[in-house]
Amino acid sequence: xxxxxxxxxxxxxxxxxxxxxxxxxxxxxxxxxxxxxxxxxxxxxxxxxxxxxxxxxxxxxxxxxxxxxxxxxxxxxxxxxxxxxxxxxxxxxxxxx
Numbered sequence: 053x054x055x056x057x058x059x060x061x062x063x064x065x066x067x068x069x070x071x072x073x074x075x076x077x078x079x080x081x082x083x084x085x086x087x088x089x090x091x092x093x094x095x096x097x098x099x100x101x102x103x104x105x106x107x108x109x110x111x112x113x114x115x116x117x118x119x120x121x122x123x124x125x126x127x128x129x130x131x132x133x134x135x136x137x138x139x140x141x142x143x144x145x146x147x148x149x
Contacts, residue, residue: 053098053099053100054098054099054101054102054103054128055096055097055098055099055128055129056096056097056099056103056105056108056126056127056128057094057095057096057097057126057127057128057129058094058095058096058097058108058112058116058117058124058125058126058127059092059093059094059095059124059125059127060092060093060094060095060112060116060117060122060123060124061090061092061122061123061124062090062091062092062121062122063121063122063123066121066122068089068090068091070091071088071089071090071091072089074089074091075088075089093116095112095116103128105126105128108126109126112124112126
C-alpha cells in the first residue's frame with residue numbers, strides 16, 4: 053500500500069484569520085517568539101498499488117484545493133526521504149522541484 057499526503061495551505065498573500073487567532077493566543081499560553089501561524093489541511097490518500105502522481109495532482113487541483121487562494125504539495129512518505137513528490141501551486145512543478 054502506498055500513501056500520498058496532500059497538504060493544502062492558503063497562499064502567502066491571503067490573510068489567515070484562524071492562524072492569526074492562534075498566534076494571538078500563544079502568549080497567553082506562555083509561548084513566546086512566534087512571528088506568525090498559518091493553518092491548513094492535510095489529506096491522506098491510500099492506494100493499493102503505486103499511485104499515479106499526475107492523477108493525484110489533478111484531483112488536488114480540481115477537488116482538494118481552491119486554486120484562487122490556496123496552493124498544495126504532494127508528499128509520498130518514505131519515498132525519496134520524505135521529500136515532496138510535487139510542490140507549489142496548482143501547476144505542475146518545475147524540473148528539479
